[in-house]
Amino acid sequence: MNTAYVRRIAAPLFAGSLAIGILAAPAAPADATPVAWTAAWGASPQLPSTGFTPNWSQEGFSHQSVRQVVRVTKSGSLARIRLSNTYGTSPLRITGAVIARTARGAAVEEGSVRHLTFDGKRSTWIPAHGELRSDTVQLDLKRLESVTVTLYFAGTTGPATFHSQGWADTYRAEGDHRADTTGAAYDSTSQSWYYLSGIEVGDAEDRLRAGTAGSHAGGTGAEGGVVVFGDSITDGFGSTPNADRRYSDALAERTGRPVVNQGIGGNLVLNDSAWFGERATARFRRDVLDAPGVSTVVILEGVNDIGFSEAAKGPNPPATYKPAPVVSSRELITGYRTLIHAAHDKGLEVVGATLLPFKGSDHWGPHAAQVSNEVNDWIRHSGEFDAYVDFDRALAAPSDPDRLNTSYAFKDALHPNDAGYQVMANEVAKVLHK
Incomplete structure (x- = not known):
């Protein structure tokens, strides 16, 4: 075939535009039995x-x-x-x-x-x-x-x-x-x-259901696939290797829906990186919109945009933490809107995720604290996402809402551990089941 x-x-x-920067794919050659x-x-x-x-x-x-x-x-x-x-x-x-x-x-x-x-x-x-x-x-x-x-x-x-x-x-x-x-x-x-x-x-039965939809038709509702899109937290940094303990793994187990992980460690919403991939707005079409059978995307990204500039203030900042411009909440929200509009144009449901607490990590500082709070408030109250999941509150330490709960935290105070990733999956599952 x-x-x-x-x-x-x-x-x-290192392109500067927020436009979705990947060319659309041409249709696959015709198949007599799609x-x-x-x-x-x-x-x-x-x-x-x-x-x-x-x-x-x-x-x-x-x-x-x-x-x-x-x-x-x-x-x-x-x-x-x-x-x-x-x-x-x-x-x-x-x-x-x-x-x-x-x-x-x-x-x-x-x-x-x-x-x-x-x-x-x-x-x-x-x-x-x-x-x-x-x-x-x-x-x-x-x-x-x-x-x-x-x-x-x-x-x-x-x-x-x-x-x-x-x-x-x-x-x-x-x-x-x-x-x-x-x-x-x-x-x-x-x-x-x-x-x-x-x-x-x-599946062989899918041939009968495919009809004129072709091989790139998106799913709908609870039957469609889910793409989780983001940075190292989505990618599973801090999870146990060879154990399938990323939050995407737990989400697939919890919901029964197909789940595809499109996280990149260190990824940024607004800037490209030689180490951490093209900016989110540039890779979104390739990694999300071109995936067949998908109906929902969960977006969790932005902590690196606001945290790299804090980490760069240290005595020996990693060379990988560049570019590290000081990013405002307004700029980050503009990036989110680019992703939301692109997903809606494709007919996808978009779930926004609040940034996790990260006080105590090298990404934390006065500016990051302010911007993360502003961004999380916007995600909760703007209504621009179709739904939102509140990782910030679900994983916060009881004694300090700016810190990860020690039961859920990897040693760097930035990433969850296996238990934290399970909590994240549970929170997303609640939203998807509404």
């Missing part, structure tokens, strides 16, 4: 960089296989993957790709290995700054099941488009081991994802 398509992406770094696809897992692409933990993005890959384990949040009998060369400066050669059900670690279940094709061929090229979806493959998947995607690169890739904070082991082997079920050859690990930006799931 000819379901693959290529898209070139405009990805200018499928109502739903995004079941995702990771926002980033520029190759040092990252939070050691990774392979800057060195890339050469005659190597890369095996990545992710958890899908929807069941189905059909699957396809989404690959991104967004930050590649030259075409990327994918020699082969395989999807399978995960056994343990780098091992996969025997009998579940499926070779993916792209426009009917196992090998393909992705243009510089482009992305590609695979053809449809038949593979029975259960909701909340781990699946493994293996990419093989016979040539040299150069620096790799990746997602820094995977909080799950990715495996690398020398040579072609895409169909290896034991995983024994995969002797190197990192905790980032490479080139893989999405998995979409459908």
Whole structure:
């Protein structure tokens, strides 16, 4: 089936406009039996960089296989993957790709290995700054099941488009081991994802329901998927690695709805960063609006916009905390409005989330305290979001509402721990069930 398509992406770094900056995708080629696809897992692409933990993005890959384990949040009998060369400066050669059900670690279940094709061929090229979806493959998947995607690169890739904070082991082997079920050859690990930006799931019955809606129709109401969009708190910083304890994981477990995590650690609403991705207003179309089967987006972002300038006042501020302009609540609200309008134009419900307490962290200071209070008051009372979830109050310490409750706090006083992420999921679930 000819379901693959290529898209070139405009990805200018450090642009100043708040306009949604990614070009719209052309329609996928026609299929005689269309499928109502739903995004079941995702990771926002980033520029190759040092990252939070050691990774392979800057060195890339050469005659190597890369095996990545992710958890899908929807069941189905059909699957396809989404690959991104967004930050590649030259075409990327994918020699082969395989999807399978995960056994343990780098091992996969025997009998579940499926070779993916792209426009009917196992090998393909992705243009510089482009992305590609695979053809449809038949593979029975259960909701909340781990699946493994293996990419093989016979040539040299150069620096790799990746997602820094995977909080799950990715495996690398020398040579072609895409169909290896034991995983024994995969002797190197990192905790980032490479080139893989999405998995979409459908079902044979969905073909009958798809009708003229095509493969990118959004869901509606409680049946639609949810994208959680934000920075490192959404990304799951501070959660237990290899345990699926991000708030997006807990939300999928709590609600039964498909949930896709599009957080980037360190991300900003208003400014691009060489380390922490394109600004939220620039990546919103790619990461949210282009996801099929989605009806709701939860937006939690802004603490870095107002906190980097506070952190930069310290004696040894990290070089990654740049740009660090002093941002007002008015400027941040303008950014939120850009996201709200774009989501509404797509027909999505938009849930705004108040910024969590962060007193005691390196992001805290007089200006950040003032702006966070102003922003949270606006989120609660403006009525511009369709609904809001109050993380600020739900996770606050009883003795000091500006601090995270110690029961829910990671050691940096900025991020939640596993228990805090569970509370966040519970609060979002309440809003989604109204």
